Amino acid sequence: MNNIHITQSTIIWGIYLMVILFLTIRFFPKKSINLYQERGKSSLWILISLGMFTSIFNFSSDLIFLEATAKDGFSGLWLLSSGIFAIGFSPILFGPFWSKLKLSTENEFCVFRYSGTGAKSLQIFRATYLGFIVVPILISFQLLAFQKFTSILFGWTSQESFYVTISLLGVLLFKNSFSQEVRINTLNGFIQLSAMFLVLYFSLSSIDIPLFDFWKQFKIEHTELIKLVPQSNHQNNTNDLWVFLLIQWWSISILDNSNIHAHRFMSISSSWKSFLAIFLPTFIFLGISFIRSIVFDSYVSSHPNWVVNIYDSLLGMYTYNIPLYFKPIIALALLLAFITSLEELFNWGSSMLNYDFYKGYINTKAADKHYKYSGYLFMFILLLIGSVISIYQTSFLPLIKFFFTISAGVGPVFIARWFWWRVNAWSQLSAMLCSLVYTLIYDFCNDHFLSFKNVTLALSDLLNISDFYTKLITLTLSVIATWVTVAYLCPSDKVENLKKFYSVVKPGGIWPWDTRKDNKILAKKILWVILFAIANFTIVLGGWILKFQNHLYGLFLILISILIFFIGVVRLKKIIV
Template sequence: MQLNGMDWSIIVLYFIVVLTIGLIYARRAGKSIDEYFASGRSLPWWIVGTSMVATTFSTDTPNLVTDIVRTGGVSGNWVWWAFLLTGMFTVFLYAKLWRRSGALTDIGFYELRYSGKEAAFLRGFRSLYLGVFFNVIVMASVTLAAIKIGHILLGVDKYVTVMTCGLITVIYSCTSGLWGVVVTDLLLFIIAMVGSIGAAYFSLSLPQVGGLSGLLSHPELQGKLSILPDFSNMSNAMYVFIVPFAVQWWSVWYPGAEPGGGGYIAQRMLSSKDEKNSLLATLWFNVAHYAIRPWPWIIVALCSMVVYPELADLKQKFPNVDDALIKNDMGYPAMLVFLPHGFLGLVIASLAAAYMSTISTHLNWGASYVIDDFYKRFLNKNATDHHYVTAARVVTFSLMVLACLLSLWLENALQAFNILLQIGAGTGLIFLLRWFWWRINAWSEISAMIISFCVALYFEFLHVKFFGFEPFGQLESWKPLVIGVFITTVTWLLVTFLTAPTDRKVLQRFYDKIQPMGKGWAKVVQTGDEVGKENLSASFLCIFLGCLAVYSALFSTGFFLYGNMLPAIVLAITCIVSTTAIVKLLPQIQWRG
């Protein structure tokens, strides 16, 4: 599709504004690694929370949602909607604890909580495991989406897309650190939201779609519109609903939805100016992520099923696109070719914004692990801040190169999603319990990390050869996930009780600093008068009300779009009542600062 002068003007203006912001903050970010990786721990909640949202607003997210909807209908989104439970636990239990820890990264938590050489090993190994290996997979998935968008909207080769996107993003990321990331995220979020809503509007306006009423009555969508899965098809219900709610949300480590918080979510919480701002930022992130953003993507995905019912239709429309890239996730960028000029430029700018926000965050986050938790901790402890910032910029560039190379191998967004879920299967419960159960030690996490990785490798690369069938088929993918969770959980529990607990002095120091809620530490540390002081009941009630409010908002919007006004109104009232109750309960959460 050809862009006109107006489209290019909008795109160029966007890049000028973003790069200008990045350059403005480059000098401030270069003062120290605390400024480069944590913005001096001075950020208010609305900047931090919006940055979290913008980071998860990546180019591959609408592609993933489209893949899910085209494959299994609207109800298929429960595979990620279920992570709201994880999010609300993070908001009301863990956000203030992360900020209280004072760590620069969540990996630095390990030597605060655990003792001995095993704690140091865990910190060093996991910094590379997550900061490089895991992180590169995520960035490659995002870059894959950019490749498909470049193919469809601009007609450019995948190598050109990878080189262009990688170069622009890495320059911006290297210069400004987290300061540039979070400030530009405010702009990126607005542009991305306008772009996604506009894409939904113009998709509905297509003659073959016939507006919202025409879309909802189209025979191609029969059986695809239900918000809840068809429980008569138990295999599908297990995959999209039962397993996510019963197992996945608490057991799986997934970027942006880590049980108890972690990764770039923890980085944002640690950069907040106090515990209150950390909690409110994470709350705003979960509201925006689950209640505000999904429906424009879903609408475009449904429209794509009308315009391109089969993959063959996508191939016919885009004959020059590599056959390996013709997957269901291509439905989203394929709908963007119908946008009018001017708005097309804005949408491409919004997709570039989504890409840059996600990649810049992952580059900064990954570099923080490599520099603070590996290089500074083990290789060069006494260098200047200038040296560490320079090293961080070198690592940032290297991570971008690795992600670009891997993106040329991946084929679709759901493939990467399944791989990441499987790799993290069974580790999540540790991240929830380690704050409150003293018996968990470094060996618990080491064993879980190794076993979950081995199980993932087996199912992804060996299982088909041994048994002759595809283990990650959409209807059956819950089986390897559950098996992985079971094997990993049993293993780390056994290892926990077979190895020595963390040194009592370290446990006491951790307890004195964090003051975790509940009485689970009373047997091993001197708790004094602080034990049980914070209101755990209020926190759990807020978790329930938070889930109720967000799900009510999400489904009220859906029923409104479907024209089912009674449930839409009831759910809207439920959302308002739940939100009001949370506001009244918040003072009982008892944050510091």
Template sequence: MLSWIDWVIIAAYCGGFLGLGIYFKSRSGKSLSEFFLAGKSLPWWLAGTSMAAAAFSADTPLYVTALTRDGGIAANWQWWSFAFCHAISVFLYARLWRRSGVMTENEFAEIRYSGKPAAFLRGFKAFLFAVPMNCILMGGLPTLGLAKVLEGTVGWSPWVCIGFACAVAFTYTLLSGFWGVVYGELIQFGLAIVGCTVLAVLAVQHAGGMEAMKAGAIAARGAETLNFVPEFGWTGSFIDSALAVFLMYIGIQWWSNKNANAGGVLVQRMAACRTEQHALGATLWFNVAHYAVRAWPWIVCAIASLALYPGLKDGQLAYPMLMRDLLPVGLRGLMIAAFLAAYMGTINSQLNWGASYLTNDLYKRFVNPEASDGRCLWVSRVLMGALLAISAGVTWLMVHQPNGLVKTFQLLITMQAGTGLVYLLRWYWWRISAWSEIAAVAGSVVVACTLYGLEQAGVVKLNFVMKMLTTVSITTILWLLAAYLLPGTDMKKLEEFFAKVRPSGPGWRAVAWRLGLRTEPGLGRDLADWGIGLGFVFGLTFGIGKLCFFEWGSGALMTGGGLAAGVLLLARSRPRPAGTILRVPEVVKKAAAL
């Protein structure tokens, strides 16, 4: 259990961040833009670190540890695969999001689409993502993760753990607004990385050193445990093999997910950046911090836990057990403070983001359009409390579920499967309509929940690959039918969107020609930069991973390759004009108008 020194460290952390919230209280209360977007003045390094901290919560070390114990290092492709969509966000979408000028992602609906379908889509997505999906995420992942850590290290009951965590996070978020969120996340990310790295070093030492640790993990789980990609052979059904899961991750999951073009908290931070270039730089730095930096201490701890606790059934408990058994006085308090930091980083972001949806896209848009900023700020704070209460209820339902973190993550992915392609194409193809998005969003939720209900009733039993394939296939058919059979977007609205955002590529050619304009082609260059960016991110990720396991030759080679890709990106980068507008011949304009 904790000593008085540990409690002093934890109390100092909580007091310090509440003080930070008080410091930013007056600044965040000036307007909705200040409260939700920090006045659109964030530099790239602060916005990018905030993105990474928002994705680093109390659940993620437990989730990655459980995932690695169950499937080896290669199982982390379940979340590594999202590097494809996060990297494409850097080069194809960061500038566009910043140009759109939106406060929330849902506001985009009425900039891109027209009429009542656009208004319905905005409100429907605001409620769906802010309440059920956001509360499942907050309650089933970070709050559940922190409750397990506190229960395992401090000995508190689950209710006390949940109440303590929610009270600290809510008070801080209520006071500070988005300014406090991003500056708090800067400190929280650094503290959490230091704490997790210290635990990884101690875990290796207690396992007998690096080579003894790896040997123990292989003895506990098998020779493939340390592989970065799964074995290409399989026994039994291919659809149940690790290779099939891997192919689904890199071939389907990343582009079918709702965050395929960024989305959510990433859009909020892009919109809060000073300029388009700062938005691009922030998203690129997020990719490096998220994939190459933060996770390797957890993976090392997972491998050490296989050597130290080979018979443990619930992999979620391995990380708290390492904290309890290995950390000395003082460091244990520092590590719990690090977990509080990681938890607060995510909860602060999700509460601020969720309240922005409900306030900007429901209350101010449909309930009280004439509401002042002061009234909206009051409403947003009330809504934060409601969201946190609902998420606490989700945590209570999940707290005794074995591997509940992994199950929650898979459920959220399945509920969003099939929407990503619409989100990718809506920027680059004029035919995507509000009905397309409605069909994709509603279809994915209905199909995923139907499959879940049938599975719980014992009617069907599908593995994760089959659930994804089924949901993506049905949802894609639904939104394609909606795009071609249901009413499209008004041409005037399409022309306004094109003039404001200036997307490149052939998908808007018909609209551009109606205006007598064409934009400088840049889609091919952006796609090439995406490929180089993937080399940069994956090279650093796997190179650093190899170095963490003392595989110096391959680690140096991969890291060098990643750095070379980064140098190439830097050489290709140049400030891009806000859209070079070129005139097309008048005859083309007249033909397009027919």
């Protein structure tokens, strides 16, 4: 077990908690109907950007990546890397779109974009579906990771770690609000960045041969680990990779950021500042990801048994060669990453349940103070549900795969609703509902009907893909067919409602009026979305080639990608308005 100096840890944690206590008392919300923000209130984009970085810079994702790498090597990471191609969607398209909207919650978009009974039904369904099912699953990821981490860090038993984790989060719920989150995440971002550069410095210091020679030796010793193409029976299975490249990344991902980030975008005063707030932390994260890969390589080369306990390996990876007096800072950064992610999820889930569901349709006339405390109650309920889910989970990957399947085919409707007038509330609702129902039906038939299982296995053999990807393709096609059919069968939204939405956002696309001027701008944006996706994929591939194939060629690919990003930022400043 990695030992952290108790006295230093106490001092550092004490200073941090005093700062948090000051910010909590200073900015405690005295009057608020939801736990995010007052309508129309703006925040500095640089603070929002640091908050975005803190959210992206999530050590619990390291646990998932370590588990996938331990199982399938680097090729197992494709399953978890949907964001590679999505890098341009948020800063170029949807972040600026959201910044034009000043809604109380992102779920209020349902009644702004759509009209009639369908809009209200979708708002209620999405608030309860996400609040009581999706968000608790995401919370369970973080709880499981946080519980494992504190158990290793402090030497607690699993039961002790579980109770301490739940108690700590129960206390933190009462300081949870959007304004506090922005300020505290700024502090957390500086701490996490400082910790990462400390880890990089000491990881490089521990390598006693030239770095390129180290990677050459690493390649020889870990040939199977570093393979990028998925393996099947010890043979390359490029078809799985093609499913990822062509289907998975857009099928399961909610690319329009209809999540906690939408609240951040809506608090930014302009579209261009929204672009900067999203692009800056994303670009920095590319560098941080490369730093993490160096830290991983350094740790694995000196710890051949790292796969035995990946939870111990995560802590060890960041602390094994760190001087004793720096270890408490690293431990603090790791813990902050978990806490920050959990607080964001509590905010997002309780905001929808409290504002969109409870205040909107159950108890519409209570005092503001009542809604503030009902928000805390909903956060406690989310904590309870997430805790129950985490108790019955010992591994991340099965839960991740289930989460991916209940999202299959939903991603496209969240994109189409911004650009196509035919998409209505019922089509979005059908996509969300059917993705869950079809997943449960698929699993039930696969477990109880041999003929169904034989068909899916035969299809997997025919396409030469894994069973999971057969399931993903089947669900994606079924869900898309369903919501497109519903879009045509159900009445479209009122023209005045569509015009109101379009006049605010001006997204371009297919609408029952002339949009050629906006479509020219949209075409330029889509071009840069594609170029950003290519550049991001190239920079990731270039990092791998730099380390394990050809140093100069890898460096060339990285520099070309950076050049594309730089030119893109310059050109997009004239386009994003």
